[in-house]
Amino acid sequence: MIGLFAIDAEQRKLAVELSAKLGRDTMVGDGPVHQVVHRMWTKLGSAVLLMPIGAAVRTIAPMLVQDESSPAVVCVTEGFVVVLAGGSAGGANALADRIAEVLGLTMVASTGSDNTGDTVLEQLVDQLDATVDGDIAECAAALLDGEPIRLLNPMGFALPPMPDNVGHSNGARWTIVIDDRLATQISDGSELLRIVPRTLVVGVGASKGVSGDEVSSVLSMLEWDFGLDLRAVRAFASIDLKAREAGVLQALEDWNFWHGQGSVGEDPPTLLTYPAETLSTVDVPNPSAVVQRETGTPSVAEAAALYAAAEMAQGRPVELVVPKAKGENVTVAAVRIKP
Template identity: 55%
Template sequence: MIGLFAATEAGRRDLVELGPFLGSDTVVPDGPVRPALHRLWPRLEAAVIFLGPSSAVRLVAPLLRDKRSDPGVVCVAGEFVVSLGADALAERIADVLGRTAVLSSEGEDGPLDELIELLDATADGDLAGCSAALAAGEHVLLVNPLGFPLPALPDTVLSHGEADWKIVIDDRLPAATRADHEVRLVPRTLVVGVGSGSGVSTSAVASALAELEAGGLDLRAVRAFATADRKAGEQGILEAVEDWGFWHGDTSAPLLTFSAEVLAAVPVPNPSSSVDSLVGTASVAEAAALRGAADLACGGPVELAAQKVKGDNVTVAAARVLPRGRLALIGLGPGSADQRTPQADAELRRAAFVVGSADSVDQVRHLLRPGTGIHTHGAVELASSGLAVAWIASGAGPDAPPAGRDVETVRVPGVAAS
């Protein structure tokens, strides 16, 4: 989502002109800039602020956490559009408004940085060394056992064989100590279900979570916790979730809650009649984990990653949101670049394959990563096999039927001709 923030009348006029060219995933909040920016910041991919750079920096400085999670910022002031980490967007805005783009001094992220951002992953290992190896054209082995759909990568990135460097994408702990030339990316795929008796201690919940880690799961992969709604105020659970965030890089994960009726409808491998008689559902930990994962998967597949583990007055389990193919249905508008949205450009960059007519592909060829496969048909089949696919067409985009449960479908319409 791109947020547009204007504090002056001139800025609001520019905002009205700019908004239609940035696509439907653009929000223009009402009211003063500061509270609106603070409210929307965690959900933004980019913030466009119609103020000078010094004023914009003072606004965003208290919100900054790290390069990978912070939105890019673009300042529009006078005749200049200044990029603070969002060069491509700044160039687009400058084209639309007829201004001069001032780009940040940082170079573009390399493939490894982009993978980390794309997967919303925690990274271990010598990132600088691995990035340098990629930039130098050295062979790098990529291990992706869960099958995340990845963008086109340099042809020196191997899926099998031997190489001096290795990148592993997994939410499980390695069986052996990480090697010096190995980088691990840990995507946030897990939902941990928690069931407990009344008055459970924080340490008991933390110890149970540690058992999941002892069983091979990397708890940095936790995306959410889940429990029965009657446990929403259980202090031991709340404090353990807060402690987890503190020990994992100040990461936050929501605590999802479900009624006993909802949990009772979830099939689980280890139902308990005694739990059923007490709370009205035969499972809390496993059922909450699976239901929470299903909600986050938005119809995609999930699985139980760890069956329930019993602790002192507490039970925990973990479910995994499984990766699936990605199909972006992209509209190119009437044809000119300023009628293609920034989201469309981003989806083209994250695709391993682009499907479309020769004319459509020619319009966007300069945006594609080296090695991107180009096809004239078969988009749904490619995505169904677990790949990241961009299906492009002029106007609003391809008119495609639903691709099925194993494909995440994203629609990116083109900007209508004025």
């Protein structure tokens, strides 16, 4: 069975039209894409996702396995039909070619092995648990055509094997930047594809009764004052006293609307909370006697971010990149999990 899954009403209309042309052994999923795909996954021979590639990759990544049980997966997006999994052995290349012909689009075939079927860019996005900013389908097409591709990896992430045409070529039409910061600027006029790995844990401390707008305003300082890409946030952390603080929860919901993937049914980054006795054991650069008296720990934002990041890092180093950015009733801190 071929399942077709659309991100919005316009794409769903296209999915219904495409289903009629692909034959009787098709179904069009109804409901939030993330949940429907996960529910139908084991029943599918092929899946066609009508959505941006980054969202499609994050939807299917938790379910891909190295055997023949996974369906072939094709993504229809921005004028391209891109093979995400299944390759030639799984039938995804043939299905993508058929869809491209029906819709008059350009097909981007898989160059991965028949076991995974992923293009190298999708492998990279999946490996880094990243958000994509830019036209990944067009960049993938250029890569497959053998064009020189410049790759900038200033943070030193481990990468999957890259084709020979990917390197530090000056004058390349495409530049790929892997970074959790906004600072990288390309001055030579090349097309830019930014891959934003989820490396950041943001600690939040707030007064009782704080408004969501106050929390959101201080969170925005991470971008405007410190140059961090807020799509790189992997988790938020705080003291357990704030687990149900309405203003904090509202701000995180707003954060997901603007920076997350809530539109495709994904949950926002988790709010991790810890008791005061746990946070009080964390060595921080900016302890506060006032916070100690009010909460039982000399630090909330810095300590929570450092503690949560260390737990998630699984032995990798972490660094405090934003120590204690303060508003009137809110304090935030950001910790990076290093490669």
